[in-house]
Amino acid sequence: MLERTEAAILLDYYGKLLTKRQREVMSAYYEDDLSLAEIAENLGISRPGVHDLLRRALTQLRCLEEQLGLAARDRRRREVIDRLKALTVKLADTDLPTEARSYLQELTAELAKLEQI
Structure with a gap:
């Protein structure tokens, strides 16, 4: 750095x-x-x-x-959130059952909350 x-x-x-x-x-x-x-x-x-x-x-x-290690831990947390967000975007582009799509929307909302912490 x-x-x-x-x-x-x-x-x-x-x-x-x-x-x-x-x-x-x-x-x-x-x-x-x-x-x-x-x-x-x-x-x-x-x-x-x-x-x-x-x-x-x-x-x-x-x-x-x-x-x-607070700064390093926070950086790793942000990296994980970014990877999870990318995966949710990929999943959203696939044919998912309605129930799975609902869980995916919940996950996306929770990730957005985590980003604001």
Whole structure:
């Protein structure tokens, strides 16, 4: 996964577990796309200080993901939902008995609910 994308995803999942300062710096860099110099100026700290904060925060986020695996689990869940949706589309194109078609419609509705969770 690209570092920028990975960091943004991990920040969404575990950002609340960072310090306020780490969260500010991560958000400014990865979400607001500010440079290290801009962040340093905004926060009144040095550019190397911003770099160090980013590095430590990203390391902490990666450790949390390694231990908890929430982002990976959610990604796998979405992949399964996508595969099931594709199968329901294929089944809908076949000649199914009325009862089976009814079950297929229920399954499709439940998958749609899962996507919104």
